[in-house]
Amino acid sequence: xxxxxxxxxxxxxxxxxxxxxxxxxxxxxxxxxxxxxxxxxxxxxxxxxxxxxxxxxxxxxxxxxxxxxxxxxxxxxxxxxxxxxxxxxxxxxxxxxxxxxxxxxxxxxxxxxxxxxxxxxxxxxxxxxxxxxxxxxxxxxxxxxxxxxxxxxxxxxxxxxxxxxxxxxxxxxxxxxxxxxxxxxxxxxxxxxxxxxxxxxxxxxxxxxxxxxxxxxxxxxxxxxxxxxxxxxxxxxxxxxxxxxxxxxxxxxxxxxxxxxxxxxxxxxxxxxxxxxxxxxxxxxxxxxxxxxxxxxxxxxxxxxxxxxxxxxxxxxxxxxxxxxxxxxxxxxxxxxxxxxxxxxxxxxxxxxxxxxxxxxxxxxxxxxxxxxxxxxxxxxxxxxxxxxxxxxx
Amino acid sequence: xxxxxxxxxxxxxxxxxxxxxxxxxxxxxxxxxxxxxxxxxxxxxxxxxxxxxxxxxxxxxxxxxxxxxxxxxxxxxxxxxxxxxxxxxxxxxxxxxxxxxxxxxxxxxxxxxxxxxxxxxxxxxxxxxxxxxxxxxxxxxxxxxxx
Numbered sequence: 001x002x003x004x005x006x007x008x009x010x011x012x013x014x015x016x017x018x019x020x021x022x023x024x025x026x027x028x029x030x031x032x033x034x035x036x037x038x039x040x041x042x043x044x045x046x047x048x049x050x051x052x053x054x055x056x057x058x059x060x061x062x063x064x065x066x067x068x069x070x071x072x073x074x075x076x077x078x079x080x081x082x083x084x085x086x087x088x089x090x091x092x093x094x095x096x097x098x099x100x101x102x103x104x105x106x107x108x109x110x111x112x113x114x115x116x117x118x119x120x121x122x123x124x125x126x127x128x129x130x131x132x133x134x135x136x137x138x139x140x141x142x143x144x145x146x147x148x149x150x151x152x153x154x155x156x157x158x159x160x161x162x163x164x165x166x167x168x169x170x171x172x173x174x175x176x177x178x179x180x181x182x183x184x185x186x187x188x189x190x191x192x193x194x195x196x197x198x199x200x201x202x203x204x205x206x207x208x209x210x211x212x213x214x215x216x217x218x219x220x221x222x223x224x225x226x227x228x229x230x231x232x233x234x235x236x237x238x239x240x241x242x243x244x245x246x247x248x249x250x251x252x253x254x255x256x257x258x259x260x261x262x263x264x265x266x267x268x269x270x271x272x273x274x275x276x277x278x279x280x281x282x283x284x285x286x287x288x289x290x291x292x293x294x295x296x297x298x299x300x301x302x303x304x305x306x307x308x309x310x311x312x313x314x315x316x317x318x319x320x321x322x323x324x325x326x327x328x329x330x331x332x333x334x335x336x337x338x339x340x341x342x343x344x345x346x347x348x349x350x351x352x353x354x355x356x357x358x359x360x361x362x363x364x365x366x367x368x369x370x371x372x373x374x375x376x377x378x379x380x381x382x383x384x385x386x387x388x389x390x391x392x393x394x
Numbered sequence: 395x396x397x398x399x400x401x402x403x404x405x406x407x408x409x410x411x412x413x414x415x416x417x418x419x420x421x422x423x424x425x426x427x428x429x430x431x432x433x434x435x436x437x438x439x440x441x442x443x444x445x446x447x448x449x450x451x452x453x454x455x456x457x458x459x460x461x462x463x464x465x466x467x468x469x470x471x472x473x474x475x476x477x478x479x480x481x482x483x484x485x486x487x488x489x490x491x492x493x494x495x496x497x498x499x500x501x502x503x504x505x506x507x508x509x510x511x512x513x514x515x516x517x518x519x520x521x522x523x524x525x526x527x528x529x530x531x532x533x534x535x536x537x538x539x540x541x
Binding site: 121122123124133134135136138139140142143144145146147148149150151154157158159161162165207208209210211212215256258261263264268 | 408410412413415419441442448467468470471472473474475477480483484486488495496498499500510525527
């Protein structure tokens with residue numbers, strides 16, 4: 001996309017259900033509650049919606065959303081694969097549909113009873129991860145799962161252990177990410193860990209999950225729904241809030257990768273897909289890392305924030321451990337990260353809550369508001385097919 | 395609905411998904427052999443298995459036998475959740491095999507001994523009635539040194 005498309009699509013509304021470990025309602029109920037809230041926030045009605053985007057891992061079919069909300073007609077829908085890595089991909093899909101004229105109001109949604117109904121943390125082999133039909137993807141996963149590699153923590157632990165070996169980063173360095181997230185969550189009433197900050201020592205004393213990851217490196221597991229409304233430039237005037245422009249949104253698979261277990265490339269900590277997305281964002285938005293005022297960095301595992309900060313250009317390769325020290329990534333620091341508490345502190349929503357937090361920051365209404373931000377980076381998960389976006393205020 | 399918070403609600407051992415691209419690997423395990431693909435056109439070695447050579451596009455390949463020796467590229471030790479049928483904690487090694495490909499398998503040995511660069515060899519264990527798998531073991535200094 002060219003620079004001229006930086007003001008082609010805007011997030012005009014955001015909505016979410018409460019985040020919990022037991023929603024007490026169906027995933028469809030969560031989805032329509034979040035979407036209804038987002039449309040209300042955007043000052044639009046269900047009749048305005050003509051496009052839908054979500055993730056392949058979402059269980060709420062588009063036609064069911066249409067029927068449940070009572071939308072008359074939808075002309076465009078698309079899914080990003082699979083969840084966390086593609087966190088920002090619905091933004092790209094929605095923006096493309098708007099530029100192409102296939103839709104004018106696109107609702108993006110993600111709703112799941114992740115904790116109460118399945119729990120990804122249990123690992124591959126549970127119904128949500130596996131398949132009995134031997135697709136190439138399932139056959140590839142089996143090459144690892146038979147040996148007992150079945151959790152996301154162990155899959156990325158393998159990669160991050162090598163990262164530690166190469167950069168000298170330690171578990172104590174990783175603690176800075178968790179401490180910052182929990183500090184931000186502590187003042188966020190919507191966060192699961194509201195009023196529950198942690199210390200470096202709390203992190204260091206938490207139990208090992210999959211080395212080098214400790215419990216307090218791992219994201220929450222959550223029930224909830226998040227939605228936002230993306231509108232074309234000519235519909236912005238119909239909405240009440242300051243528009244939040246999708247200056248750029250991109251996704252990538254690169255370097256013959258295997259998602260989550262990218263073990264067969266020469267350099268397993270290159271994260272070439274993140275570098276590719278970063279370059280696309282900077283090229284298509286015209287914005288540099290120095291133009292970014294805050295970052296919502298995907299934190300399925302807090303330690304992965306370090307290499308992401310490197311790949312998105314805030315520091316050099318291997319310097320993430322120094323960058324996250326000294327409050328640099330806290331509100332008031334040089335690059336506030338996950339000001340809502342992230343998925344370590346607020347909720348695990350496949351990164352969608354990072355997007356809504358970026359919108360709040362750019363509107364000036366975040367609970368941990370930073371001073372007059374112009375551009376916020378949001379990223380999808382590291383170590384898999386990934387995505388990211390730069391969102392901008394007026 | 396079972397209580398998802400309880401570990402016993404976790405997982406049984408998943409039968410591997412086996413298709414035409416990976417079947418030779420499991421057949422090799424049954425004969426206590428670790429096999430990898432070598433392209434018959436450009437001779438590029440590859441793992442994990444793919445139907446087409448990503449280097450030259452050839453569909454022709456042969457299965458080559460690994461000696462099972464290599465050096466640890468990375469590792470993780472899993473402490474939670476329990477992973478049946480393996481003991482807890484359970485270590486996994488990602489190994490640079492001497493033949494020039496990378497392979498992941500479980501580790502049988504002293505957890506504290508694991509380090510990146512450590513030399514390992516391979517043995518085969520019968521996991522259940524249907525599945526035989528390779529596992530890595532540490533080898534003493536001097537034995538099986540890298541070629």
